[in-house]
Amino acid sequence: MATLIWLQTGACSGDTLSLLNADSPSIERLTADGTLDILWHPSLTAGPPGHLGTLIAAVEAGAQPLDLLCVEGSLITGPYGSGMFDSYRGRPKIRIVEALAARARVVVAIGTCAAFGGIPAAPPNPTDCTGLQFDRESPGGLLSPEWRSTAGLPVINLAGCPTHPTTITRALAMLARDQPLELDFLNRPRLFFGAMVHQGCTRNEYHEYDVEETQPGGRGCMYFNLGCQGPSTLATCNSELWNRRSSKTRAGVPCFGCTAPGFPREGDLFRTEKIGAVPVTLPLGVSRAHYVAYKNLAQAAAPLRVKNREMEP
Numbered sequence: 001m002a003t004l005i006w007l008q009t010g011a012c013s014g015d016t017l018s019l020l021n022a023d024s025p026s027i028e029r030l031t032a033d034g035t036l037d038i039l040w041h042p043s044l045t046a047g048p049p050g051h052l053g054t055l056i057a058a059v060e061a062g063a064q065p066l067d068l069l070c071v072e073g074s075l076i077t078g079p080y081g082s083g084m085f086d087s088y089r090g091r092p093k094i095r096i097v098e099a100l101a102a103r104a105r106v107v108v109a110i111g112t113c114a115a116f117g118g119i120p121a122a123p124p125n126p127t128d129c130t131g132l133q134f135d136r137e138s139p140g141g142l143l144s145p146e147w148r149s150t151a152g153l154p155v156i157n158l159a160g161c162p163t164h165p166t167t168i169t170r171a172l173a174m175l176a177r178d179q180p181l182e183l184d185f186l187n188r189p190r191l192f193f194g195a196m197v198h199q200g201c202t203r204n205e206y207h208e209y210d211v212e213e214t215q216p217g218g219r220g221c222m223y224f225n226l227g228c229q230g231p232s233t234l235a236t237c238n239s240e241l242w243n244r245r246s247s248k249t250r251a252g253v254p255c256f257g258c259t260a261p262g263f264p265r266e267g268d269l270f271r272t273e274k275i276g277a278v279p280v281t282l283p284l285g286v287s288r289a290h291y292v293a294y295k296n297l298a299q300a301a302a303p304l305r306v307k308n309r310e311m312e313p
């Protein structure tokens, strides 16, 4: 059984809600079957006042082994590097995170805020927020790029705003059982961040033929005008549906690219920035010249049923 402490720093609790929504496996199952021993979670632990302080002291002293340290939320370093904008019993949370991270077998950043800084770290970043081991796209956040847990691993970044429910519970289950997780260049497990949100989107045929919406509410693709980041965002949203039934793009909302270190991007999330008539951000790995040529051909070849957004052929 792997011991787990879940700390919230500069967080909105969205990832905790996501955790509670997971059903495959659920967090209840992982505790009932002996995979996880949750020593502390701010929404799940019923302990006397001071319980968390006692637990932190025991881990720091080496009296309480800690397998998994999960951090939810941006790391607040302000004002002036003191971290006192976010404290527990007079101690900056960033210092508590550093102390527990030094003892943990594995440290997991739950959500884009903990991984990269997220919304609180977006300009103008008034509270001087950063991620655990990245500061937006740059390696090195609260912890240095060279930092490793006692298992020899960097911080495992389960990015998302919030992180997909099953990404959280499956990754925790694998880490608890010492199963290997191959990581990408941003230390996100490839198992959950290996395919585009675009893959599995029900609007794919519209994208293919460049049948694009200019207003919300239609069936067409939202890439050219409505800001969709699906072709450049790695996440399971359209291959593992949320609540087993939907996703942003299925509900008519563009993908905001929330698993990327640059989230939230500057500007209007519902508008596509373009150079001339072509989006600034192209599908991952595609060259601009090829994309323009392909799109012009695709539009000309679009079948009438797709142009008319008809359900049936």
Ligand code: SF4
Residues within 6 Å of the ligand: 197, 198, 199, 201, 202, 203, 204, 205, 207, 220, 221, 222, 223, 228, 229, 230, 231, 249, 255
């Ligand atoms: S709406 Fe977004 S994810 Fe869906 S096909 Fe268009 S670009 Fe891809």
